[in-house]
Amino acid sequence: NAGVMQNPRHLVRRRGQEARLRCSPMKGHSHVYWYRQLPEEGLKFMVYLQKENIIDESGMPKERFSAEFPKEGPSILRIQQVVRGDSAAYFCASSPPGLGTYEQYFGPGTRLTVT
Amino acid sequence: DQQVKQNSPSLSVQEGRISILNCDYTNSMFDYFLWYKKYPAEGPTFLISISSIKDKNEDGRFTVFLNKSAKHLSLHIVPSQPGDSAVYFCAAGSGTYKYIFGTGTRLKVLA
Numbered sequence: 211n212a213g214v215m216q217n218p219r220h221l222v223r224r225r226g227q228e229a230r231l232r233c234s235p236m237k238g239h240s241h242v243y244w245y246r247q248l249p250e251e252g253l254k255f256m257v258y259l260q261k262e263n264i265i266d267e268s269g270m271p272k273e274r275f276s277a278e279f280p281k282e283g284p285s286i287l288r289i290q291q292v293v294r295g296d297s298a299a300y301f302c303a304s305s306p307p308g309l310g311t312y313e314q315y316f317g318p319g320t321r322l323t324v325t
Numbered sequence: 326d327q328q329v330k331q332n333s334p335s336l337s338v339q340e341g342r343i344s345i346l347n348c349d350y351t352n353s354m355f356d357y358f359l360w361y362k363k364y365p366a367e368g369p370t371f372l373i374s375i376s377s378i379k380d381k382n383e384d385g386r387f388t389v390f391l392n393k394s395a396k397h398l399s400l401h402i403v404p405s406q407p408g409d410s411a412v413y414f415c416a417a418g419s420g421t422y423k424y425i426f427g428t429g430t431r432l433k434v435l436a
Contacts, residue, residue, distance in 0.1 A: 214368070243422065252329070252414060252426035253369070266423065301368050305422070313359070314422070316368030 212237065214304050214317035215284075222323045223292045231287040231320045235304030242285045243303045243314055244277055253301060259285060292324045328352050329417050331427035339435050344402040346430050348415035351396065355417040359424065360389060360400045363412045372413075373400070405434045 215234040223229050235242050241260055245253040256269040259279035270277065274292075279285040289296055299321050303314035330349045338344045346360075356377040361369035375382040375389045375398070382389050388401045402409055412431050416424040 216368075219366075241422070245426075250428065252331075252428045253416075254426070255423050258422055268423075303368075313371050313374065314424070315371065316361075318366065318368045 214239075214302055214315055216300075216302050216317035216320050218320060219318060220321050220323070222325060224325055225293055226291050229289040229292050229296070229322055229324075231289075231300050231302075231322070233285040233287070233302030233304075233317060235285070235302075236306075236315055238306055239304035239315070240307040241305045242279050243305075244285075244287050245301045245303065245316075247299045247301065247319075249298075256287075289322075292322070294324050297322055297324045327428075328355075329415060329425045329427040331413075331415060331430050333430050334428070335431040335433070337433045337435060338405045340407060341404045344400075344405045344409065344432055344434065346400040346402075346413050346415075346432065348398050348400075348417075348427055349396060350398075350417045350425075352417070352419070352425075353396065354419040355425075356419050357417070358389070358391060358398050359416045360387075361414045361416065361426075362409075363414060363429070369414055402432075405432075407434050407436050410434050 244256040247253045257277045258266040274290045276288045299319045301319045303316045305314050359374040360372040363369045373384050373387045373389050391398045412429040414429045416426045418424040
């Protein structure tokens with residue numbers, strides 16, 4: 211049973227470009243969460259999605275960031291017009307449907323570097 | 326405002342001894358707490374959790390203790406093994422998904 215998959219593992223973008231980060235949840239999981247970890251900090255919640263629905267995006271910056279989880283395919287975190295401060299590790303986690311969303315299973319992360 | 330704090334950035338322990346990792350939180354509404362382990366270049370791996378209705382939860386070599394009055398939880402690893410060397414994050418939340426993570430403690434178990 212494959213775990214949470216994220217790609218790319220490393221992404222380098224120049225300032226002003228767009229970054230697209232992909233996340234495929236564990237088989238059978240329908241809840242996806244995105245976290246960001248800045249250097250020397252803990253993971254910070256960004257957004258919680260279910261298929262075709264954004265449930266909670268209270269941790270997302272108001273501009274340039276968007277997320278989706280379409281009916282088919284992976285969840286996508288999109289950052290437009292990247293700036294140096296967007297350089298971080300972005301982790302995706304998933305959990306199964308139903309009441310038991312307590313434990314989230316994380317992917318290996320995408321390390322974004324903005325030059 | 327750091328609602329979940331891990332005040333020790335690093336800890337070294339001899340193999341076979343007990344490792345104690347500490348975590349403090351400020352929000353009394355938190356009702357679920359988790360510990361994750363993270364190796365370099367990997368995502369966090371779930372270790373153990375505890376709800377606020379309990380004060381202790383045990384799983385093999387790992388035990389989590391919760392002191393609600395002190396808003397403090399700890400993770401005990403006994404006996405410590407070299408493979409336990411990693412960064413450990415505590416996380417806390419209310420409701421079921423929006424966890425606040427601490428900044429982590431790097432544990433090094435010496436052979």
